Amino acid sequence: MLPRLQNRVPPPALCLLDLGRLRARRLEVTLTEDVLVVHGGTPLQGQIRVRGAKNLVSKAMVAALLGESPSRLYDVPRIRDVEVVSGLLELHGVKVSAGAEDGELVMDPTNVESASTDQINVHAGSSRIPILLCGPLLHRLGHAFIPDLGGCHIGPRPIDFHIRALREFGAVVDKTPEGMHLSAPNGLHGAKLELPYPSVGATEQVLLTAVRAEGVTELRNAAIEPEIMDLICILQKMGAIITVHTDRVIEIQGVPRLYGYEHKPIPDRIEAASWAAAALATRGEIEVVGARQADMMTFLNVFRSIGGELKITDDRVARDGVTGAEGGIKFWHPGGELKAVALETDVHPGFMTDWQQPLVVALTQARGISIMHETVYEQRLGYTEALNSMGATIQVYRDCLGGTPCRFGRRNFMHSAVIAGPSKLHAADLRIPDLRAGFAHLIAALAAEGTSRVYGVDLIKRGYEDFEAKLAALGAHVERP
Numbered sequence: 001m002l003p004r005l006q007n008r009v010p011p012p013a014l015c016l017l018d019l020g021r022l023r024a025r026r027l028e029v030t031l032t033e034d035v036l037v038v039h040g041g042t043p044l045q046g047q048i049r050v051r052g053a054k055n056l057v058s059k060a061m062v063a064a065l066l067g068e069s070p071s072r073l074y075d076v077p078r079i080r081d082v083e084v085v086s087g088l089l090e091l092h093g094v095k096v097s098a099g100a101e102d103g104e105l106v107m108d109p110t111n112v113e114s115a116s117t118d119q120i121n122v123h124a125g126s127s128r129i130p131i132l133l134c135g136p137l138l139h140r141l142g143h144a145f146i147p148d149l150g151g152c153h154i155g156p157r158p159i160d161f162h163i164r165a166l167r168e169f170g171a172v173v174d175k176t177p178e179g180m181h182l183s184a185p186n187g188l189h190g191a192k193l194e195l196p197y198p199s200v201g202a203t204e205q206v207l208l209t210a211v212r213a214e215g216v217t218e219l220r221n222a223a224i225e226p227e228i229m230d231l232i233c234i235l236q237k238m239g240a241i242i243t244v245h246t247d248r249v250i251e252i253q254g255v256p257r258l259y260g261y262e263h264k265p266i267p268d269r270i271e272a273a274s275w276a277a278a279a280l281a282t283r284g285e286i287e288v289v290g291a292r293q294a295d296m297m298t299f300l301n302v303f304r305s306i307g308g309e310l311k312i313t314d315d316r317v318a319r320d321g322v323t324g325a326e327g328g329i330k331f332w333h334p335g336g337e338l339k340a341v342a343l344e345t346d347v348h349p350g351f352m353t354d355w356q357q358p359l360v361v362a363l364t365q366a367r368g369i370s371i372m373h374e375t376v377y378e379q380r381l382g383y384t385e386a387l388n389s390m391g392a393t394i395q396v397y398r399d400c401l402g403g404t405p406c407r408f409g410r411r412n413f414m415h416s417a418v419i420a421g422p423s424k425l426h427a428a429d430l431r432i433p434d435l436r437a438g439f440a441h442l443i444a445a446l447a448a449e450g451t452s453r454v455y456g457v458d459l460i461k462r463g464y465e466d467f468e469a470k471l472a473a474l475g476a477h478v479e480r481p
């Protein structure tokens with residue numbers, strides 16, 4: 001039964017009239033921008049490959065700064081976040097070069113040096129990763145300057161947990177209009193910490209700082225996402241001593257020095273799920289080579305509950321002993337109707353907030369009422385307006401619908417969506433608001449009948465390697481005008 005619905009926003013049909021006009025006006029003046037023309041209505045079919053996870057690779061690159069010898073990272077995707085972190089590392093004296101293998105990155109931090117605030121500020125607003133340089137730079141140089149952060153606009157995204165933790169380690173943090181200056185006049189020492197919420201970034205901040213802080217750090221209410229476990233594996237390879245206890249407690253015993261690592265990152269489970277949702281929404285069949293079952297179990301259960309089919313072959317090398325063979329997961333729409341579901345996003349092992357947007361597009365094609373309760377970010381449903389302009393019926397609510405009350409309940413955040421389907425999607429002119437919502441727009445345009453223009457698609461390059469080549473490989477009819 002549907003939960004009681006309150007605080008209804010005006011029905012989509014009413015507000016879309018004006019929004020449509022506004023959007024048309026905005027798009028008129030931006031015709032010179034990057035745009036992809038999408039001729040929708042064709043099922044995506046074929047095979048693509050995912051590489052190392054964006055949300056691990058960038059942190060692994062920061063970890064290299066802590067070592068006293070070179071690190072080697074494999075399977076690194078060509079995405080914007082990797083360019084930003086490479087630039088920041090190079091500014092601090094780290095030699096970053098391509099290794100012999102495709103996707104291999106070598107980082108030599110032997111001669112770490114200070115960079116000027118002007119040089120660092122070139123990267124202001126480009127990514128959220130720079131905040132993670134605090135601990136490593138304090139250990140290597142005794143001071144750090146962090147530019148204004150960027151990343152997707154999906155809510156306020158404060159950094160209070162990071163700053164509180166750094167101060168507990170003994171850092172002096174000075175926030176100025178140009179950025180954040182840090183120093184550690186008495187060195188960094190272990191601390192007893194508890195996060196108010198299991199933040200991924202704040203957990204990484206603590207790990208990257210505690211590994212070389214003097215003494216023991218205990219972190220309670222830590223995030224335990226697979227990308228964090230992989231970062232812990234990297235740090236252990238470098239010489240760190242980290243114990244993951246039950247109930248989200250991580251203990252780190254500081255060591256005086258760390259060395260370089262060699263590591264193949266976990267595959268990108270967000271990208272894999274995005275293509276899976278694309279297969280469902282376009283009634284197609286996509287094999288995602290490199291996708292791994294263990295990191296995606298929650299998603300796979302949901303995919304199947306909706307009526308999608310999948311076949312897992314990620315253990316092919318071990319099973320068949322075929323050198324060079326690489327398995328993955330094949331996702332397809334088996335025909336017939338998809339089923340509605342009630343879902344909420346959550347920290348691991350829950351349903352990832354980054355899986356939400358592409359899946360909602362697929363849910364517009366399911367029969368019945370689906371619910372998506374977003375509990376990680378307070379403002380991550382704005383993109384549903386664009387889906388409504390394409391014929392979807394999605395209403396957003398302030399209430400915590402379909403699950404347990406979350407931090408955003410009874411506050412002014414539209415963080416639950418009710419999706420009524422199936423809806424026939426039609427083409428539209430769309431503007432990409434952020435990375436994951438952007439991919440969702442793209443899927444909607446591919447699923448819709450007719451020709452859509454998707455503006456700002458270059459933003460997708462922040463997290464999806466070669467997405468246009470992959471679309472071509474899957475038989476999508478897209479072109480740059």
Ligand code: EPU
Binds near residue numbers: 155199
């Ligand atoms: N939060 C605070 N204070 C803090 C830190 C976080 O209130 O100091 C809140 C946030 O506002 C949010 C919640 O805690 O409501 C969770 O944020 P978290 O710190 O976990 O997110 P993050 O580290 O900034 C990473 C990924 C996101 C992903 C989230 C959740 C990277 C670079 N980004 O962000 O990925 O959604 O974890 O899993 O790793 C993406 O890839 O498109 C993306 C947004």
